[in-house]
Structures are given as structure tokens and as C-alpha cells.
Amino acid sequence: MIACYPANELEIGAVDRLARARGEEPARVPVVDKDPHAFSVLPSEDNYIGYSSGIPFGWVNDVALKSLEAFRAYEPSALIERICPTPSLLILMNNDVVTPTDLALGAFARAKEPKQLHIPPGGHFDPYNGQLFDENAPVQARFLQEHLLK
Template sequence: MPHQDIEFDAEGTTIRGWFFPASGTTDKAPTVVMAHGFTAVKEMELDRYAEVFSAHGINVLVYDNRGFGDSDGTPRQEIDPWAQIRDYRHAITYASTLDGVDPQRIGIWGSSYSGGHVLVVGAIDRRVKAVVSQVSLISGYDNYRALVRADFIDGYQTLFDTDRANRFEGKEPATVPVVAANPMDPAALPSADSWTWFTETSKNRAPNWKNEVTVRSLEMMTEYNPIDYIARIAPTPMLLMPAQNDVVAPTIFALRAYEEAREPKKITILPGGHYDAYGPGFEASSSAALDWYLTHL
């Protein structure tokens, strides 16, 4: 499906991405705004979702998060969750100015870290008329403690404190690998399936992905709790899609969060683990999201 390169201003930072126009219509159509999760760039399967949605009459705006991929932003390789949330809102504003977009029918899609972002955006931005959140980060605090071994927590805290002191002295932010072949080595996502997905997907689809993230990004993740917002999404319809056996964003956190959400809501359990949503579970994840948008947009 052909798409257009786009860029927009996010209060001084240029965000770049793609616009997939809705197929089969010359009228104003609903639009889905989507960005990727923890350090991932748009080439890492987001075009496949966009193609599914646009083939069924939905415009799609896909972009790289600030500091990653084709977007501007400094420090590079840094994830500030609240800056990324504001950028979703900037993207909605930009999308609403485009020909062929019905600004009254805007949906948002997020996965993993951005799956948490769309829960927050859906709660605070009433321009959003449908939310889809898959394999979501529900609580940064809980997720961090689920990913990092208990006996490593103090070491990471020392890393946070040292980096903060160094930045105060004017030094560059420290970084750590996103993934490592050995789960015992320091990494932001220390799981075997994270190493496999990021290295294979970047090699095959996204050579501009970098195996690097700032230490400050991990500290900010521990402060970030999208679950605090999930009860406020209603009356906007929300679809939550945890994976059956997710060890990166543990399934149980999403199941508990779903109980706190209010109607209209739906939960669909995806097959496999965290990254299977982009591979063997792609048909399940994309078709469930499409049905949600067709119903509510």
C-alpha cells in the first residue's frame, strides 16, 4: 500500500513518519494514530498494521518517537513517557488538518510501552474516539521489578544515582543496551525473546534501530504508571490485548488493569508471548484492532 512521508512540529521538535490514506473512499475517513514501543522504530512491523487498517477504509498516521528513527529530538535514544504522550496529542492535531481526515473519528493504537501511552491519552484527550492497546506496559514500577532480578535492583539504583550526579556536572547521559544476548548482562529488556525480536527485526526490517537507551529512560519508566488513568478512559471505547504468556509486560498486570477499566471495554487475549503480536499472532492482533475501529469509528 503506497504511503506518504510526513513531518510535523511538536512544539519545536520535528516528528517524521508515514501517512497511509484510506482505500476505497474519496470522503473524509476515520484515522488511526500510532507509534511504537520501547526504543522501536516504525519500520519494525508498524507498516503492516497500517496497511491492514488503510485497506479497510481507515487513514493511518505512523511516526517515530522523538529521539528515535527519523524523528528529531535530543538526547537521542531517550524515552520520556510524558513527552511521548504529548507527541501523540500533537500527532492527533496534525492528522486533523490533513485532507481526507474526519477529525471527529480519531482512534489511537499503541503496543508495549506505547500501549501504556494510549491508555493515558485516551483518558485525557477527548478527541480520541477509540483506543487499542496491545501487550501494554501497565505500571512502570511493577514492570521494572518484574524484569529486573531482585538482587540487581540496588545496582540499577546506583547506576541511576551516578548518572544523575554526572549529568549535574554537565556530562552526557549514560546509556545501556536495550537487549543483550546473555540475560545476565545489563540491559533495559533482559529477556531472551527481547534479544531475539529486536536483533532479528532490526536486521531484516529496520537497520536504523540502535541497541541503546539512556539510563534516565529506565528511571523515568519506574515513575510511570498508566494504570492510574485506565478508569478515566470511559466513555471512550477501549480494547486491551494482552498476550497469553507475556514475560516482558506480564499478562497478570493487564488482566488486573482491565478490571479497573469501565465500559465500553473489551479484552482479547493474544496467542504466545510479548513479541508474537508482531509475528505469529499478527493476524489475531491486527484483525481484532480493525474490528474495534470499524465498530467505533
């Protein structure tokens, strides 16, 4: 995902931390935005559509700025080598702008066996409902049956 964040983002974060230390309300930032250049946690049309399709009525599209900082520091594949011998199934969408394909494939390569890779067509949110859900769910069920019902 390509996104442009404000050049003064570190300054914005520092000002927010000082304000919170004084007991003030935290700064807020949108969770999703259609504009890939917007200052939000997940700026892309894919994210906006994906989140919008599954959120309840009345949901407010904002989160504390400190959550954005934590999100940026999150490295989901950092310890992937240590989760063996736990069976791992990676569902990697071939057009995912949320989780870049090269990073996901790199994590899969570092994962220990047993592991399985499934790459259906579509974007990050596509397997959560509709036709791709119907195609993807049996892959997950077979994996779970194979590894949990031994």
C-alpha cells in the same frame, strides 16, 4: 518478568545525575539483552528477539540511563479508570513476559466500559507480524469499525 539489577543501581543513577549536571555525557545502558539477569531496560530473550526482528540496520542497542529510570517509573495502568467512556481493546498475549498477565488483567478489570479483551496465544511481540498478525488484525479492525463508525 524476573530480572536481577545491580544492588547499587540507585548509586549508579545518582552518579549519572551528578555527571550530567556537570555537563558530562549520560551513562548508557543496553535497551535489550538476552540474559534475564543483565542490567538493561528489557532483559529477556523475548525482548531481544522481538526488538531484533524489527530494528533497522545500524541501530545501536543502548539508551541513556535516565531513560531506564523513567521506564521503571512508568505505570501505564495508573489512570485507566479515567479514560472512559473511550472504547478500549486490550490485546493480551497469553505468554507475555514484557507485560505480565496478572497486571494487564487487573488493569482491564478496572477499565470502564466499553471494553473488550482478546487473548491470543503467544508472546509480547508475536502479533506484530506473521500468522498472529493475520489473526489479530481483523479483531482490531472489527473493534474499530464497531466503535468508530457508529
